[in-house]
Amino acid sequence: MPTRFIFVTGGVVSSLGKGLAAAALGSLLQAQGYKVRLRKLDPYLNVDPGTMSPTQHGEVFVTDDGAETDLDLGHYERFTGVHARQSDNVTTGRIYSTVIAKERRGDYLGATVQVIPHVTDAIKEFVLADLTDEDFCICEIGGTVGDIEGLPFLEAIRQLGNELGKERSLFIHLTLLPYIKTAGELKTKPTQHSVKELLSVGIQPDILLCRTDREIPANERRKIGLFCNIPQDRVIAAQDVDTIYRVPINYHEQGFDREVLRYFGLDCSKEPSLCKWEDIVKRVLEPEGEVTIAIAGKYTSLLDSYKSLHEALLHGGIANNVRVNLKWIDSEVFEREDVVQYLDGVHGILVPGGFGERGTEGKIKAAQFAREHNIPYFGICFGMQLAVIEAVRHLGGIPDATSSEFGPSDHAIVGLLTEWLKGDQLEKRQSGGNLGGTMRLGAYPCVLQKGTKVQEIYGADQIQERHRHRYEVNLNYKEAFDKAGLVFAGMSPDGVLPEIVERKDHPWFIGVQFHPELRSKPFDPHPLFRSFIEAAKKQSVLV
Numbered sequence: 182m183p184t185r186f187i188f189v190t191g192g193v194v195s196s197l198g199k200g201l202a203a204a205a206l207g208s209l210l211q212a213q214g215y216k217v218r219l220r221k222l223d224p225y226l227n228v229d230p231g232t233m234s235p236t237q238h239g240e241v242f243v244t245d246d247g248a249e250t251d252l253d254l255g256h257y258e259r260f261t262g263v264h265a266r267q268s269d270n271v272t273t274g275r276i277y278s279t280v281i282a283k284e285r286r287g288d289y290l291g292a293t294v295q296v297i298p299h300v301t302d303a304i305k306e307f308v309l310a311d312l313t314d315e316d317f318c319i320c321e322i323g324g325t326v327g328d329i330e331g332l333p334f335l336e337a338i339r340q341l342g343n344e345l346g347k348e349r350s351l352f353i354h355l356t357l358l359p360y361i362k363t364a365g366e367l368k369t370k371p372t373q374h375s376v377k378e379l380l381s382v383g384i385q386p387d388i389l390l391c392r393t394d395r396e397i398p399a400n401e402r403r404k405i406g407l408f409c410n411i412p413q414d415r416v417i418a419a420q421d422v423d424t425i426y427r428v429p430i431n432y433h434e435q436g437f438d439r440e441v442l443r444y445f446g447l448d449c450s451k452e453p454s455l456c457k458w459e460d461i462v463k464r465v466l467e468p469e470g471e472v473t474i475a476i477a478g479k480y481t482s483l484l485d486s487y488k489s490l491h492e493a494l495l496h497g498g499i500a501n502n503v504r505v506n507l508k509w510i511d512s513e514v515f516e517r518e519d520v521v522q523y524l525d526g527v528h529g530i531l532v533p534g535g536f537g538e539r540g541t542e543g544k545i546k547a548a549q550f551a552r553e554h555n556i557p558y559f560g561i562c563f564g565m566q567l568a569v570i571e572a573v574r575h576l577g578g579i580p581d582a583t584s585s586e587f588g589p590s591d592h593a594i595v596g597l598l599t600e601w602l603k604g605d606q607l608e609k610r611q612s613g614g615n616l617g618g619t620m621r622l623g624a625y626p627c628v629l630q631k632g633t634k635v636q637e638i639y640g641a642d643q644i645q646e647r648h649r650h651r652y653e654v655n656l657n658y659k660e661a662f663d664k665a666g667l668v669f670a671g672m673s674p675d676g677v678l679p680e681i682v683e684r685k686d687h688p689w690f691i692g693v694q695f696h697p698e699l700r701s702k703p704f705d706p707h708p709l710f711r712s713f714i715e716a717a718k719k720q721s722v723l724v
């Protein structure tokens with residue numbers, strides 16, 4: 182069957198969970214036996230989110246093929262298991278750079294280059310590109326209907342709706358039904374206005390997904406259907422849930438997947454198996470124990486900045502049947518106050534990825550505390566680099582060991598590498614270049630040393646993990662590393678890039694140069710997170 186396109190827009194307010202809604206619908210269509218792909222169209226002017234502050238925009242999700250993308254792609258992967266690609270996220274910035282590059286090359290043959298048709302054509306090309314045998318392509322439009330930036334995207338999907346016809350396109354609109362306490366009612370007016378706004382750009386939604394904190398009474402459902410030209414069965418309640426992994430189950434109970442299939446004239450009589458989700462929900466809500474993990478980071482003011490990490494830790498809990506309590510700590514406090522009051526009694530310490538010098542001395546103290554007190558330590562990317570610096574400073578005989586990320590130094594044991602191999606290809610990076618797109622990005626193979634803890638955890642000799650960093654541990658300091666008790670248990674296949682470090686004299690001390698959290702799924706928890714939480718569980722018995 183030719184690919185059908187489902188466009189998801191949002192109205193009334195932002196943060197209603199459009200990404201989750203798209204992801205959950207994807208997983209339901211999979212459960213019905215279909216092949217899905219999910220895409221995100223972001224109306225901002227950045228070419229990609231790579232240069233945006235995590236505290237503003239949330240985490241940057243990196244794909245296997247090295248794209249820096251919106252965090253919603255993380256939801257898509259976690260719910261469907263389908264690995265996203267560069268071609269699954271586009272921004273206004275990227276669209277405009279393509280159009281302007283074409284214009285400079287003279288590709289438009291003297292035409293006046295305009296939003297319609299040139300920008301909208303470029304958006305349509307993106308939506309339709311790089312698809313093969315997918316049954317459904319779900320495209321989420323970022324932002325809220327009514328935003329000026331979103332207009333070219335809405336215009337492009339309106340045109341696509343006409344070109345593909347009803348049999349291949351469907352518009353879903355996510356809105357909010359606020360409950361007004363004093364009136365004792367769910368209010369439908371914001372939804373009506375939002376649909377009007379969509380209609381004003383020529384899009385009639387086919388299905389409405391309404392976020393509510395309670396059931397939608399029959400009268401309100403009738404009203405919404407009447408004012409928004411939508412059969413009542415296609416007004417779907419998206420009720421608040423206790424865990425996001427219940428969303429597919431809830432949607433199914435509300436008939437969401439049934440209505441999507443019915444719209445396309447597909448068989449909707451089969452009951453899909455959702456036991457995978459039921460099992461996950463049960464494990465999340467009825468754990469048999471709990472552990473507390475301290476996360477010493479820098480972007481702790483916005484939880485979305487560590488979205489995948491948060492989820493991966495939860496997945497580790499799912500695998501071990503424990504609740505994982507997260508204690509987020511801004512590492513800068515360790516530079517002013519004693520770490521003991523914050524870290525004493527926690528069952529695991531994690532230092533996540535990060536950039537820049539601020540807060541690093543605090544993270545180093547956290548790594549030292551974990552090492553000296555035998556507390557499970559998981560260092561991710563920056564967390565690995567800083568753990569190496571800590572050990573070399575205190576055990577390796579180089580008290581001023583540092584990273585060249587913090588400025589010139591005599592002992593940059595973590596430094597900028599300007600050339601490395603990806604397969605047979607030589608990759609290069611400029612030391613003084615632009616900040617955008619200058620990192621080692623995407624999936625790289627890593628060879629695991631026999632007899633090490635990580636080899637046992639992965640149960641493999643070679644793995645692939647995703648990277649996003651500029652600096653690397655410098656192997657020229659091998660002597661100091663040996664002295665500090667650091668074992669490089671994972672290396673790039675050419676033996677040049679240290680990818681994993683562990684300690685033999687510690688129950689669980691692992692640092693990884695990559696981001697394992699990006700590959701963890703609720704139904705397939707990442708082995709390192711599974712093992713880290715298992716170690717924390719053991720620790721919880723000790724303390």
Ligand code: GLN
Binds near residue numbers: 534563652
């Ligand atoms: N700042 C470090 C680097 O660029 C680590 C990056 C990260 O943690 N993602 O190498």
